[in-house]
Amino acid sequence: MRSVIVVGAGQSGIAAAGALLASGxxxxxxxxxxxxxxxxxxxxxxxxxxxxxxxxxxxxxxxPGDPERYPTRDEVADYLRARAAALDCAMHTGQRVVTVTRTAGGYLARTEQGAEFTGAAVVAATGSFDSPHRPELPGLAGYTGTVLHAADYHRPAPFAGQRVVVVGSGNSAVQIAVELAEHARVSLASRTPVRYATSEPVPGGSRFWSVLAAASRIPAGPLFGHGSVPVLDTGGYRAAIEAGRPDRRELFTGARDSSLRWPTGDAEHVDTVILATGYRPALDYLRPLGVLDETGLPEQRFGLSRTQRGLAYLGLEYQRTILSATLHGVGRDAGHIARTLAARMTRAARRPRY
Structure with missing residues (x-):
């Protein structure tokens, strides 16, 4: 068997499919x-x-388009659709995988819709958007206002005139807070200060991107997997925050009804708290294989399972390089995984059978 089940058709799944085809x-x-x-x-x-x-x-x-611009959400979605349409492979939408188990010849994937698919190998490429991380924040205990995750945020209009606190210090937290500050009174709250990748905003044609591309080729991602990702200031975010739109604060320390208490001792009414606190890999369908630790993270090295031969991952943060979870990084990682799986299948096919 040379078939490989790819779970997910986002940027990771599409990159995986292309690389697998290129590897035969x-x-x-x-x-x-x-x-x-x-x-x-x-x-x-x-x-x-x-x-x-x-x-x-x-x-x-x-x-497509101007190579120096920063593409929008919809432009990226259209780009992925175009790349998927160009792939000569079976692509089944409306099939949510609920379990993956071992078979004599490889793996069996069962879907919520009742379908079954078999393959010699599996690439888990489901990303993390369906598994938003909502940390236990002691300061929120007793808070009766609205608490949302960034995954639930779509546009600023519903928050117009509100008092909003965005929790986080990463790229999404900064972008959402700056956007909301034009429509509401917003604070950006976090345990640690916002770290910026550069001292000045980065234009599309900057040499910085060449340096970052070179750094992203080094398979040293696991060494960086425990630190927060610095913010890439591509839209004047730093200037806005330093001007107090939004203001940046230490994380709140307590709550009572709809009020939050700040480290200074002051308390104030807050309408909405938005948790821009990241995501975790959405891999529950792999639990029957026993490949996830107690936190739901897979035991893997450079995207290859440590315990199940023929099982691979794509799109995990820092799985191989510092950009493994990005559109830039998944293509290179997909090639590494596909070549490894193809080589293993070829060796297995050549073994004598008695």
Missing amino acids: LRPVVLEAGQDTAGSWPRYYDSLRLFTPAHFNTLPGLPF
């Missing part, structure tokens, strides 16, 4: 939604990539 394998892509753009259509309306278009090309299809 037959990908069978299973996507829970009805679209081959993954989670991109569900992100907040104003989302732009924090890297320029030329930095976000999957193998086989250049990103």
Whole structure:
């Protein structure tokens, strides 16, 4: 068997399918939604990539348009649809995988819709958008206002005139807070200060992107996996925050009804708290294989399972490089995984059978 089940048809799944085809394998892509753009259509309306278009090309299809611009959410979704349409492989939408188990010849994937698919190997490429991280914040205990995750945020209009606190210090937290500050009174709250990748805003044509691209080729991602990602200031975010739009604060320390208490001792009414606190890999369908630790993270090295031969991952943060979870990084990682799986299958086929 040369077929490989690819779970997910977002940027990781599409990159995996292309790389598997190039390595002589037959990908069978299973996507829970009805679209081959993954989670991109569900992100907040104003989302732009924090890297320029030329930095976000999957193998086989250049990103169209001005290569120095920062593409929008919808442009990325359209790009992924176009790349998926060009792939000569089985692609099944509306098939949510609920379990993956071992068989004598490889793996069996069962879907919520009752379908079954078999393959010699599996690439888990489901990303993390369906698994938003909502940390236990002691300061929120007793808070009766609205608490949302960034995954639930789409546009600023519903928050007009409100008092809003955005929790987080990463790219999404900064972008959402700055956008909301034009419509509401907003604070950006976090345990640690916002860290910026550069001292000045980064234009699309900056040499910085060449340096970052070179750094992203080094398979040293696991060494950086425990630190927060610095903010790429591509939209004047730093200037806005330093001007107090939004203001930046230490994380609140307590709550009572709809009021939050700040480290200074002051308390104030807050309408909405938005948790821009990241995501965790959405891999529950792999639990029957026993490959996840107590936190739900897979035991893997450079995207290859440590315990199940023929099981691979794509799109995990820092799985191989510092950009493994990005559109830029998944293409290179997909090639590494596909070549490894193909080599292993070839060796297995050559073993004598008695």
